[in-house]
Amino acid sequence: MSAAVSTPYTVPVALMDVLQVTVLVLVAVGATAVVLIRAHVRQVLALSVYGVLLAVLFLVFQAPDVTLSELTVGSVALPLVLLLTLAKIRKREE
């Protein structure tokens, strides 16, 4: 680990630990929810929320650049692609 640098944005280590553990638990819960939800559209929406959780995880673990990608790819682009595919399949079945 690099030497601790104090900035106006420095958060106490204990607080950071609590934050990291909380977000890790939330991500685990979110991932489980995505697997357990069976209705397709709801599953996609859960996946979108899970994308936001992952983005927060990356932010809390000091990877803000990955956060920015995950925020759009995980919570917007991927769910959108899945929703469009579901709509297409549903139309074909009619």
Add this chain to the structure above:
Amino acid sequence: MNPGLRRWVFLAGAAGLVAFYLWGLTGLPGFGDYPGPYGFIINRIAVAQTRATGVVSAVNFDYRGIDTLGEEFILLAAAAGVSVVLRRLRGERERSAVDEAADRDVPSTSSAVRMLALLFAGPVVVVGWWLASHAQTSPSGGFQGGVILATAFILVYLSGEFLVFERFSPVALTEVVEAAGAAGFAAIGVSAVARGLPYLYNFLPLGSTPGAVSSSGTIVLISFFVGLEVAAAFILIVGELLEQTLLIRQRGG
């Protein structure tokens, strides 16, 4: 194989997996422990060497630029693949781009959604460009900026309909932008070679102030081209999917 025997085979396999997994976990380095030298070296020299304070971008677009070039061409190939797979096939017809369903009235987009989408489209474009053009100063870069830029066009679709989306991002133009983005990145690399330097060598003036927008030489330029490529690729993919879902039907269907 009867169910009882099958269960025993599964249990034996699962026990082996759990054992190896736990064994592997005991050998992991501690949380946050970083053994390799490269990170420390980069941390020490990157800002002085590239004048970019966005060190992640310095790594992505300079130290391992060839890697990023490969990633960019993966996206280019993916977008091209989606275009090919989702083209209109023989036996399919394209219907008019008006929302309709055979058996029911399609609920029109609520004015709240239209309003919000309109409201956010402009700011999202600004944020996207800002990110794509500030790779050298802060954690951002062409990829992040590009995908966010592309969501602005998704908002255009949400606030209007597919026809408006098509008018804002004509396929021919989007394809040209995508190609220009990918070619621009590769061309920067080639122009370094033309000067007798290694491929993708940062040959432009670096500027004197670390973290200035105009600093960091080719990093800012590459980020710009990556932004173009990524935004156009995402718009193309979403556009193809929208067209496939909204317009293309089995003939006679």
